[in-house]
Amino acid sequence: MSKNKILVVDDQMGIRLLLTDILENEGYEVQEATTGKQALDKIHKTNFDLIILDYKLPIMDGAEVLQKMEEDGVEVPALIMSGLTESIGAEAxxxxxxxxxxxxxxxxxxxxxxxxxxx
Incomplete structure (x- = not known):
């Protein structure tokens, strides 16, 4: 039986490691990305079941990643993480x-x- 695949995208190593550890303990296969561009490269190579995406990323932020996914017809559910949930809620x-x-x-x-x- 293949494991469900989750992509964790965050520029903070501590958050990536924590999420990877938690999700792998739950039985998921986890990949990590530190930038929006790196995330998109992985998204185009692997069929993920879920993406956990930090909203504030260097180079290409979470909104740009989501926009590009939509343009490319990639339909993977996403959870957005942010320290500023009030200000990004409507945009997300x-x-x-x-x-x-x-x-x-x-x-x-x-x-x-x-x-x-x-x-």
């Missing part, structure tokens, strides 16, 4: 791929429940 909801905006710091149990529901 413009993208049909975005299932929820998660505030940083996040509750690990709530995140696991949400991931399990979406995948």
């Amino acid at each position: 909801k413009k993208f049909p791929l975005v299932k929820k905006v998660i505030a940083k710091p996040f509750n690990v149990q709530e995140l696991i429940q949400l991931v399990n529901k979406l995948v």
Whole structure:
């Protein structure tokens, strides 16, 4: 049985490591990306079941990644993470791929429940 694949995109190594550890313990196959461009490269090479995407990224931010995914016809559900959930909530909801905006710091149990529901 193949594992569900999740892409974690965040420029902060600590968040990537934490999410990777949590999700792998839940039985998911996890890949990481540090930039929006790196995320798009991986998205075009691998069929992911879910993307957990930081909204504020260097070079290409989360909104640009989502826009490019839509333009390219990539339909993978996304969870957006941000320390500024109030200011980006409305903008993120413009993208049909975005299932929820998660505030940083996040509750690990709530995140696991949400991931399990979406995948």
